[in-house]
Amino acid sequence: MNSAPASSPALELRGIDKRFGTVHANRRISLTIARGSIHGLIGENGAGKSTLMNIVYGFYPADAGEILVGGRRVDVGSPQDAIAAGIDMVHQHFMLVENFTVLENIVLGAEGGWQLAAGLARARARLEALARDYGLEVPLDAVVSTLPVGLQQRVEILKALHRGAEILILDEPTAVLTPQEADQLFRLLGRLRDQGKTVILVTHKLREIMAVTDRVTVMRQGSIVAEVATRDTSPRDLAEKMVGRAVLLRVEKGPARPGEVVLAARGLEVRDRRQVARLKNVSFQLRAGEIVGIAGVAGNGQSELLAALAGTLAPSRGEIELAGHELVRERLDARARRALGLAHVPEDRLHDGMIGGFAAEDNAILGYHDRAAYNRGALQDRRAITADCERKMTGYDVRPPRPRLPLASFSGGNQQKLVLAREIEAAPRVLLVGQPTRGVDIGAIEFIHRRLVALRDAGCAVLVVSVELDEILGLADRILVMAGGEVIGEVPRAEATEERLGLMMAGVRGEGAA
Amino acid sequence: MTEPGRLPKWVDYGLLPALNLLAALLLAGGIIRLMGESPVAALKLLADGAGGSPESIGYTLYYATNFIFTGLAVAVAYHAGLFNIGAEGQAYIGGLGTGLVCLAVGHWPFWIVLPLAILAGAAGGAAWAFVPAWLQARRGSHIVITTIMFNFIASALMTYLLVNVLIRPGQQSPETREFAAASFMPVLPFFGAPLNLAFVVALGVAALVWIFIWRTRWGYAWRVAGANPSAAVYAGIHPDRVTLGAMLLSGALAGLLGLNELMGAQHRILLDFPGGAGFVGIAVALMGRNHPVGIVASAILFGALVQGGSQLSFDMPRVNRDMVVVIQGLVILFCGALEHMFRAPLVAWYRRRLEQSNPQSAIRNPQS
Numbered sequence: 055m056n057s058a059p060a061s062s063p064a065l066e067l068r069g070i071d072k073r074f075g076t077v078h079a080n081r082r083i084s085l086t087i088a089r090g091s092i093h094g095l096i097g098e099n100g101a102g103k104s105t106l107m108n109i110v111y112g113f114y115p116a117d118a119g120e121i122l123v124g125g126r127r128v129d130v131g132s133p134q135d136a137i138a139a140g141i142d143m144v145h146q147h148f149m150l151v152e153n154f155t156v157l158e159n160i161v162l163g164a165e166g167g168w169q170l171a172a173g174l175a176r177a178r179a180r181l182e183a184l185a186r187d188y189g190l191e192v193p194l195d196a197v198v199s200t201l202p203v204g205l206q207q208r209v210e211i212l213k214a215l216h217r218g219a220e221i222l223i224l225d226e227p228t229a230v231l232t233p234q235e236a237d238q239l240f241r242l243l244g245r246l247r248d249q250g251k252t253v254i255l256v257t258h259k260l261r262e263i264m265a266v267t268d269r270v271t272v273m274r275q276g277s278i279v280a281e282v283a284t285r286d287t288s289p290r291d292l293a294e295k296m297v298g299r300a301v302l303l304r305v306e307k308g309p310a311r312p313g314e315v316v317l318a319a320r321g322l323e324v325r326d327r328r329q330v331a332r333l334k335n336v337s338f339q340l341r342a343g344e345i346v347g348i349a350g351v352a353g354n355g356q357s358e359l360l361a362a363l364a365g366t367l368a369p370s371r372g373e374i375e376l377a378g379h380e381l382v383r384e385r386l387d388a389r390a391r392r393a394l395g396l397a398h399v400p401e402d403r404l405h406d407g408m409i410g411g412f413a414a415e416d417n418a419i420l421g422y423h424d425r426a427a428y429n430r431g432a433l434q435d436r437r438a439i440t441a442d443c444e445r446k447m448t449g450y451d452v453r454p455p456r457p458r459l460p461l462a463s464f465s466g467g468n469q470q471k472l473v474l475a476r477e478i479e480a481a482p483r484v485l486l487v488g489q490p491t492r493g494v495d496i497g498a499i500e501f502i503h504r505r506l507v508a509l510r511d512a513g514c515a516v517l518v519v520s521v522e523l524d525e526i527l528g529l530a531d532r533i534l535v536m537a538g539g540e541v542i543g544e545v546p547r548a549e550a551t552e553e554r555l556g557l558m559m560a561g562v563r564g565e566g567a568a
Numbered sequence: 569m570t571e572p573g574r575l576p577k578w579v580d581y582g583l584l585p586a587l588n589l590l591a592a593l594l595l596a597g598g599i600i601r602l603m604g605e606s607p608v609a610a611l612k613l614l615a616d617g618a619g620g621s622p623e624s625i626g627y628t629l630y631y632a633t634n635f636i637f638t639g640l641a642v643a644v645a646y647h648a649g650l651f652n653i654g655a656e657g658q659a660y661i662g663g664l665g666t667g668l669v670c671l672a673v674g675h676w677p678f679w680i681v682l683p684l685a686i687l688a689g690a691a692g693g694a695a696w697a698f699v700p701a702w703l704q705a706r707r708g709s710h711i712v713i714t715t716i717m718f719n720f721i722a723s724a725l726m727t728y729l730l731v732n733v734l735i736r737p738g739q740q741s742p743e744t745r746e747f748a749a750a751s752f753m754p755v756l757p758f759f760g761a762p763l764n765l766a767f768v769v770a771l772g773v774a775a776l777v778w779i780f781i782w783r784t785r786w787g788y789a790w791r792v793a794g795a796n797p798s799a800a801v802y803a804g805i806h807p808d809r810v811t812l813g814a815m816l817l818s819g820a821l822a823g824l825l826g827l828n829e830l831m832g833a834q835h836r837i838l839l840d841f842p843g844g845a846g847f848v849g850i851a852v853a854l855m856g857r858n859h860p861v862g863i864v865a866s867a868i869l870f871g872a873l874v875q876g877g878s879q880l881s882f883d884m885p886r887v888n889r890d891m892v893v894v895i896q897g898l899v900i901l902f903c904g905a906l907e908h909m910f911r912a913p914l915v916a917w918y919r920r921r922l923e924q925s926n927p928q929s930a931i932r933n934p935q936s
Binding site for chain 2: 075364365366387388389390391392398400405406407408409411412416419420421423424428429432433434436
């Protein structure tokens with residue numbers, strides 16, 4: 055530690071060790087975080103960074119090691135202990151009561167006595183002071199569910215400060231934000247640091263680390279592999295340390311040669327159970343040999359669009375044309391659509407695209423299990439199914455290449471490669487891909503992107519939905535931006551910039567954003 | 569966050585059930601001790617009564633036959649993600665079908681009567697399972713609730729039919745006349761009555777169920793729908809159709825119980841002939857891990873408990889019939905409800921052993 059040797063560090067971890075079953079999630083982690091700094095914690099999925107932070111926040115006990123706050127050893131047995139020690143955490147999924155006001159949410163659990171009104175009044179005075187000090191304006195009397203996501207996140211931060219947090223852990227805070235909202239968050243974090251708070255930023259996005267942190271710790275396979283001052287490193291350097299080898303951060307591809315229209319959506323509308331329109335009047339066309347990207351903040355109708363196209367959700371209005379068929383009018387289900395050449399890699403792989411308890415080979419035929427190649431009369435052709443899975447595992451570098459292993463015991467990247475192999479090897483006309491690299495390590499991301507580009511070059515129409523703007527910008531030839539359930543504009547790749555897409559994602563119409 | 573922990577098959581299917589059974593027997597032994605009898609003597613009587621002679625083995629297997637049918641019924645529904653508590657009622661109504669065939673055409677050649685009786689039994693059980701299945705698939709009424717209620721309806725219906733319609737004229741007891749002798753299930757040689765051909769039929773059906781569930785695309789689709797309904801929709805499998813299909817097959821399997829109980833032993837339709845086999849089937853399926861081989865094995869175990877238990881209560885007056893039910897209940901408790909009690913320690917023990925022999929294996933499952 056080169057900064058402020060006089061004062062003790064805000065947080066020190068000594069030899070933290072944690073196992074889950076056979077998984078060694080944290081290996082004797084020792085880490086020192088300086089007071090009044092923004093410290094980045096970066097690593098691939100499964101590197102152990104969330105586990106480490108959950109130990110600090112008292113969610114899990116560590117198997118070994120100790121935690122020191124401000125130089126004093128603390129016993130963090132529960133989140134209450136952590137909060138008492140001045141450690142607080144803003145989770146990726148907010149912990150707010152949606153139909154309470156901001157003030158009620160912040161006071162929740164710290165009402166201070168049985169008279170609610172008195173507690174609320176005291177809290178209000180304090181919060182107004184806090185908001186002034188940190189530039190954290192939040193309408194205290196607004197109901198949380200009416201606030202945009204960016205403001206809800208501020209409520210979480212304000213709640214933490216109100217509870218006396220000195221050390222604030224943010225777990226993937228930008229996953230639900232537009233780029234502009236993310237910038238606002240980073241400015242806020244800067245102000246917190248300047249006021250002497252300590253911030254730990256857990257993320258897998260290199261850009262964010264470079265933009266806001268003072269120091270960064272890189273984790274890989276449960277261990278710390280590097281700790282550097284941010285100004286002494288580069289995204290490429292960090293990526294290599296995360297993966298353990300040189301990586302390509304950019305997708306390499308030639309220009310697209312779009313052919314005929316293969317899929318057309320007209321006026322699609324999807325309503326949820328409460329009859330609220332989640333998808334409003336969406337129309338677009340997909341051509342052979344192009345990758346169309348759908349950009350948007352999570353929860354703006356992309357999932358409903360994918361589901362409506364794939365046939366797992368019935369639209370209340372509109373039509374989808376594919377290979378001379380009207381899919382909605384003819385009530386073609388997912389299976390019938392597959393037969394017409396529509397393949398689908400779902401957004402939520404674990405939930406929709408596979409069965410974790412089934413062997414890999416049984417997952418490799420899901421959706422195609424009726425095909426003649428996998429059956430001999432009434433019986434399944436188990437030998438063909440195994441051979442088919444072996445072939446896919448070799449072709450897509452799925453490790454370990456053992457078809458009989460339950461899919462749940464493969465890593466996220468390998469699961470995704472197998473799902474991708476299943477859908478691509480069916481030689482589709484149209485491939486729908488949701489979050490192609492969610493929960494996938496950097497090494498596999500490269501591979502998956504290359505495969506998608508190769509599929510495009512082979513004449514398939516590819517629709518990619520991703521909340522990772524970098525991924526959309528890297529892959530797509532044409533970008534549709536969704537906000538509030540609508541396609542708010544279309545941007546050719548050449549004209550797309552992060553700023554312009556960000557504005558559109560926030561709901562500003564295409565023309566205005568140009 | 570703790571991962572399930574995988575055990576080798578011999579532990580999962582051999583050691584674990586054996587430990588559960590042992591725990592149940594130890595506790596039962598303790599109770600027998602408290603009653604002032606010798607647990608060792610009681611166990612000897614139980615074992616002797618269940619398997620000490622060809623005749624007692626025959627009885628054990630005869631009881632087991634009922635449990636195989638109902639156990640398979642529960643297992644088939646389970647693989648499709650359904651908990652069928654209604655095997656009792658389905659067996660009851662299925663038996664009505666079998667019995668009616670025997671009453672109507674029982675004098676025909678046996679090899680014509682048998683397929684008819686099988687079909688009628690399966691149809692009766694399937695019909696009784698259809699209504700709850702339809703309510704679940706189309707209306708979302710929970711199948712656990714509806715199948716339980718259908719057991720009572722079946723019971724009331726059968727009482728009505730036997731008391732008012734099917735009763736043999738001029739007698740007090742609510743049962744039909746005896747079937748024509750030509751329709752009696754052939755008794756298996758060596759063991760003697762009541763063990764009959766239905767046991768062989770049950771083994772054949774178990775094999776067919778295995779093939780259907782694990783070796784056909786339909787069984788595959790059912791298992792997908794049972795394990796992950798949203799993945800099923802994604803794959804173009806319709807969960808409501810699976811619910812209907814799986815419950816029809818489940819009911820049909822339970823409906824075959826009459827082959828053994830009526831055609832094989834009682835030779836008439838009488839009140840409450842399933843005698844709780846539908847409920848024992850739940851325990852049998854649980855203990856047999858919903859696999860036909862396991863089901864046959866655990867059905868034989870429960871058959872042995874029934875047969876050995878009745879011998880026990882006969883020879884040891886202080887251990888009455890209710891005590892035998894207690895022992896069965898303990899076995900169900902330990903093998904069903906507390907199935908995983910010894911699992912966690914076994915997983916830990918096995919992992920330690922694995923790590924000692926091969927330290928590398930500790931990291932063979934990288935997270936996520």
